[in-house]
Amino acid sequence: MSLNKQAILQDIFQNAPPLNSEDDCAENIVIPFLQRLGYTRHQIGRKVSITGTSGHRFRKQADIVVYINQRPSLVIETKRIQHRLKEEDVNQALSYAQLLEPPTSIAVLTNGRDWEVYYLDKDDIGGLEAVPEPQELESIVLGISGTAIQTEKRQAAERLLVTIENKADLEVAFRECRKELAKEGLIAESAFDELTKILTCKFNEEKRASEGLATNRFTSQWLLGSSPLIALQQMFSDAKQTFNVFPTGTQIQIRSNETVEKIVRELEPFGLYGFKTPLGLAGAGGDVVGSVYEAFLTGTLRGDLGQYLTPRQLVEFMVEIADIQIGEKVLDLSCGSGGFLIRAFVHVRKKIRSLDISKDEKDRLVSNLVTNHLWGIEINPRLATLCRINMILHGDGYEHIYTGDSIRDDFFENTDGRRTDLAAIEQNNATKFDVILINPPFNIPYEDFTSLNRYVLGRGKAAQGSDYLILERAISLLKPETGRLLVILPHGVASGVSETEVRNFMKANTYIHACISLPVGSFKPFGGSNARTCVLYLMKTPKDNKKRFLAQAERVGYDITSKYYREIDLNDLPVIAEAYYNVKQNLQ
Template sequence: MSDQIVKAKDLIQDTSSASELFDFITSKPIPNKPENREAKVPFEKRLIEEYGYNKTDIEPEFRIQHGSHTIGPADIVVFHSSKEHIQENIYIIIECKKKDSKDGEQQLKSYLSPCKSAKYGVWFNGDEAKYFKILDKDPHWREILNIPTAMEQEGLPRKADLKPIVDLNKLLEPIHHKIYADGGLSSEEIFDEIIKLMFAKIADEKDTASPSVSFGISDVEEEAINNNTSNDFRARIEDLFDRVKRRYKDLFDESEKIKIKTATLAYIAAQFENLSFRNTERDIKAAAFQKFVYAHQRGERGQFFTPDPIIKLAVNIIDPKEDEMIIDPACGTGGFLVETMKFVWQQIDESKDSSIDKDRRKLDYARDKIRGIDIAKRLAKVTKMRMILEDDGHTGVFSADALASFPTIQKEAIESNATAIQQGSFDIVLTNPPFGSKGKVTSKAILEQYELAYKWKANETGTFEKTNIIADQVPDILFIERCLQLLKYGGRMGIVLPDGDITNSTLSYLRQYIKDKAKILAVISLPKETFIPHGTGVKASVVFLHKLKPEDLEKEKKKDYPIFFGIIEKIGYDGDKKGTPLFKRNEDGEAFLDEDGEQILDEDVSEVVKEWKEFNHGKIG
């Protein structure tokens, strides 16, 4: 479908039902078993693309001679470079198991034992990995932090030799498990530690003054840590994080430290040291990081993630342009900002400019036109990291209370080295504010700025008038007013709101306020399962507004302008906590495929976008 805006690749796909699986080394079909699908093929790919080994030096399913018996086959065998594929030339053996499996370590060692030239062994179950170095004497093997790359030399790697990351999520998940196994840190604290280290790793990559990696660990340092003797490793990593704290003062307190144990920090450094975030394709690292974020962050204080289909819906309806400024004052993990940036970059890619000019325009747009605020430092960190992984735009994101006074927000922006936020300066606002009666705003200093923080009373004609009485208010209602304050005349906005804001009789004054301040472009109702996988079962809608000058708005109201109402019934995933993707199928239960061979999600989001475009004749307002 030409209007298909949500495809299967936008969500996690379950490939367990695929009929064929192909070995990454031989390209031959192999049994589609969990251990092959989850561990063997992914690790084969890592050996080539991350570790730098040649396919010609790798053989899957290699049998080992042990005395008079043949054992195995070993799942993956790496041979010494350019050597014949015989047992005497084995360099590394990898044993692969399905997820959650803990067995196989002794099986690996039984393969290594008769292979005198073997130097390393790996046990991998798709999530967790153990690396072993072969020793000439008891205990004959020692667990290490990682195996060497094909070109690895003594000491720390050179930055020029760093490889792109093949699967960031498969890199981050074992790190999360390793920190968790140490105990002492909550899930949120673990997430924070990983974010700290990602910032430190990228800071190291951006430091062109040093040709060698700082975010890594040498053999000497690894041995010192194992022997509990002093070394410079931890101090070097903490120095990188100190640089990050100085650069991002709004996100990290000066007193913050890396909480991870030194041995675990060494393990993480070993996983990162040969890889480059900056050399990894933008789509790979951004999509994987988003998946990791969704897996380990849940809503708090009424905050929760906006699902991708709804983000795409809002961005397609708002239809942002390269010269337009956008802000999300409750940016969360940056979904609206990232999708808007990608939407505009697609427009730039379709222009006739040279590649160099296109790259310059993309960078200018990301730096000059995108702004994001979130009260939660943790979420602002995530948004900054997402923007960095997308290649920029992070300078416009900072942590502050977007409901505070504009002078307060300006002060926070300056202290954060972020761009100033001016009232009435934005062409577009897209946001999904926190909502719920549990988290009412009670600060008088904040409330007195807002007309919607006062009680309203109907007069004898039925028109609501603002009284002088200030009352505690839910943030979603205050955000409606703040978003309108941020918009310039002619600007437009999309905001996710609980259905109660639209339907409750006690909020009639709110609906009058909206009609008096903006033209209502569209109201799109979302199905009840929309936010269940993201932490809440609240029924919601997306409301789109166009801020006009008072005289122009009056003209529109006199014309009794039409409003687009859309109803989304199928969101493309199940209403369970996992958000299991649902695909369109024929009468025989077979999934429909698009022109790229992708399964097509069973959704009507794209149809609503199409109906909106037909309704609006391609124009806003």
């Protein structure tokens, strides 16, 4: 008879000391839990060193490895109880599983309260009850003992761990690439375009190698046998077939073999593509795209357009409290490189892979998610291209990523020639959106009469800010009664006298469900802005409910005093998210 694992865990928590670290979680929650399942202490390894296929020994160690007959059979990656489990954690745990000797196919990720169970050869994601008991794990091990994990996948896992461990080194590599491109006269936007092409080549080469289709040519060794520039041009020609995101006729602009050699040498050690997991692709996009953005979108391209990277911590928080459901249609009207859409994809895909339905039905739901339910519009063609690449890497599709001005335009087109009419969607409740997530360009003035006259908040004015106009358009695109909007806006909208008109417009057209104040400097590392901001959660609900959720974040998981992005452990956002869910039902 199977054990009641939830009851066991609750009992352990009742007797646990304060939990302040990963080690506290491992020693006081996870190991006692494993022992209650029937594992002996000598079967449980702590801080197990990981060595790559190249002999590289990683600084980070697997937190817990469970052994069956001296064979590593289960990897458990533990996190602080305050930590929200994220995609990078999954990538790390599955990479450890592939690089153990011999490898194992099962990995568990937990912060003590939340448990996720992953199998390298399955698309299912299990919860606490899926943690195997000793006899079950032994049968799993017997079933895989004769199965060899492909060398390419193990090498991909090693490259991915190198990247996770050395984010600072990756940023240095991007800066070095920028210097090399500058020598060719490629600066600012041109340098950004060129690095996007080069990274697309690297993505594609790692993809082909991971799938066993061809040798990875994005290596210094490969370039020795040919003209580096000709080799890169051929890689890009092949990559354009996989990533149909570049305008017709786009070519590599580098002219020097030496530049190609240096850039390939800088980027070669890092893994950007990763390998297949139940969440999609390990290592795809995310921090890599953010690093590219910070290194190359400078001055003109970022500040003048009011475009600021939305930090991962805020993206995760907003998607978490939005709690997007399977089948819901999601939109970002200023999607940038796709942060909200990627996180929404991972969030919903995790729900799908956790369902107790057939694999074919899960695949159908995931395909529908990618092809029908994730929509983005981006005014900057460079960022739109990066978003499409990011979407392909994570979910194999970008059907509804469009380029255009979501304030002025109605008709939008993607690189496949697909067109959509936003005005028509506004007139049809059935085609409107369930969830809209946006960090709009801040206060870019729109001054032309035609644009201003389209909006209640623009009529009769000489100018109106982009953030308020895009707010109005977002509200018009929400499904009646059930639609919800999460948006980052200047804090004055919540209480400032000068923003009374905007606030009254929101009250007249939505229910203000929640307001989370962010500290001054939340966007300082992402463009130098010291503006105080907030996250507003608006609902298209007919209920006249006077209750709403209010919170103030003082710490957001990164240093808000520096112009450079640097992660820190202190983060109020997960605590606020948990507090929100504790009272959510009382707000209905």
